[in-house]
Amino acid sequence: MPSQDSPAAPSDLYEALGVEKLLQIHELMVRARLLEERLIKMSKGGDGFFWIGGPGEEAFNVSLGLQVKKGHGVDHDFLHLHYRSSAVALALGAQPIDSIRQMRSVATDPYSKGRHFVNHYAIPEYNIVPVSPVIETQYSTVIGTAIAQARRKTDAVSIVNGGDAGTAEGDFHSCLVWANRPALPLPVVMLVVNNGWGISTKGEAQHGERLISDWTKAFPDMPGKTIDGNDVAAAWSGLAEAFAYVRRHRRPYLLEARCSRLYGHSSSSGANRIHEADCIALFEDDLVKRGLAGADRFKDVWGREAAAIDAAHQQVKQEPFPQEASVWENVFADGLPSSYPTKGGS
Numbered sequence: 001m002p003s004q005d006s007p008a009a010p011s012d013l014y015e016a017l018g019v020e021k022l023l024q025i026h027e028l029m030v031r032a033r034l035l036e037e038r039l040i041k042m043s044k045g046g047d048g049f050f051w052i053g054g055p056g057e058e059a060f061n062v063s064l065g066l067q068v069k070k071g072h073g074v075d076h077d078f079l080h081l082h083y084r085s086s087a088v089a090l091a092l093g094a095q096p097i098d099s100i101r102q103m104r105s106v107a108t109d110p111y112s113k114g115r116h117f118v119n120h121y122a123i124p125e126y127n128i129v130p131v132s133p134v135i136e137t138q139y140s141t142v143i144g145t146a147i148a149q150a151r152r153k154t155d156a157v158s159i160v161n162g163g164d165a166g167t168a169e170g171d172f173h174s175c176l177v178w179a180n181r182p183a184l185p186l187p188v189v190m191l192v193v194n195n196g197w198g199i200s201t202k203g204e205a206q207h208g209e210r211l212i213s214d215w216t217k218a219f220p221d222m223p224g225k226t227i228d229g230n231d232v233a234a235a236w237s238g239l240a241e242a243f244a245y246v247r248r249h250r251r252p253y254l255l256e257a258r259c260s261r262l263y264g265h266s267s268s269s270g271a272n273r274i275h276e277a278d279c280i281a282l283f284e285d286d287l288v289k290r291g292l293a294g295a296d297r298f299k300d301v302w303g304r305e306a307a308a309i310d311a312a313h314q315q316v317k318q319e320p321f322p323q324e325a326s327v328w329e330n331v332f333a334d335g336l337p338s339s340y341p342t343k344g345g346s
């Protein structure tokens with residue numbers, strides 16, 4: 001019988017999840033991949049300015065999104081994500097059309113009204129705090145929501161996710177220190193997706209530590225683990241263990257997931273397909289081998305999801321860009337000071 005902190009080992013996880021859940025995971029992974037591929041196409045076709053996103057992280061990110069205690073406020077999980085977390089948002093219920101809106105910088109973009117990079121979400125109803133393009137600041141903001149949750153009787157946790165290169169930043173270490181303070185340990189699910197790269201710098205040459213999860217060795221009460229994030233079973237069970245531990249013990253857990261980066265860093269590096277393990281192909285092979293799904297089902301899902309993304313893109317092309325004057329909205333809490341220089345002003 002699995003313990004409360006290890007709900008199911010990878011080998012029996014497919015059985016524990018059941019076919020319906022496995023097919024839901026597959027569908028969300030396909031949706032996320034097709035969305036990212038559309039966003040890349042938009043950036044290359046001049047229908048957007050810059051792309052950065054998460055193709056290759058779908059196994060891990062969908063497994064994450066589906067295990068969140070979803071909702072608004074301190075009694076629900078908070079998510080401090082980064083720019084590769086599109087599949088987490090989709091698994092929570094975000095709509096692909098909204099990412100397409102942010103990509104095209106139209107006024108209907110609900111995350112930033114057309115004023116931020118693509119994949120920089122802000123979704124209050126799911127406790128997704130604004131994503132920052134400045135890497136690693138999310139490991140500082142997570143401390144705040146976790147303190148609020150630590151002071152309250154709740155099983156809700158604060159989740160933070162970022163990349164491997166970013167762990168060299170001080171924010172990552174501040175998070176470790178704050179989460180492990182004996183005076184008030186924090187319910188933080190600390191995640192790091194390790195794709196082996198920081199833009200074009202290879203991780204191997206930069207990390208003196210053997211594993212990123214080894215940073216927990218300084219904190220005897222903090223578990224740390226490294227898993228294969230390209231594998232649905234390993235990703236799901238690794239996350240399930242981390243969530244169960246933090247919800248129950250109200251203490252932090254560090255999980256490092258090794259994932260592929262299937263289109264390189266961003267549009268700035270070309271965003272061309274790279275030959276690394278593809279978590280969707282691996283998952284489909286697994287489902288076929290186990291007799292849980294076949295080629296017809298996959299064809300149907302890929303076709304349906306592609307058509308939906310196509311329709312969403314066509315719709316967004318009809319939507320308006322923001323008005324020039326709105327650039328000053330939501331910049332200062334009390335609006336623009338009268339002394340501020342504006343176009344045509346003093």
Ligand SMILES: Cc1ncc(C[n+]2csc(CCOP(=O)(O)OP(=O)(O)O)c2C)c(N)n1
Nearest residue numbers: 084133134135163164165166195197198199
């Ligand atoms: C504080 C800060 N320094 C540098 C950058 C430029 N930058 C953007 S992404 C990136 C690489 C981050 O690599 P990693 O943390 O491994 O995440 P990945 O992009 O690989 O998911 C860097 C250095 C930045 N955005 N913010």
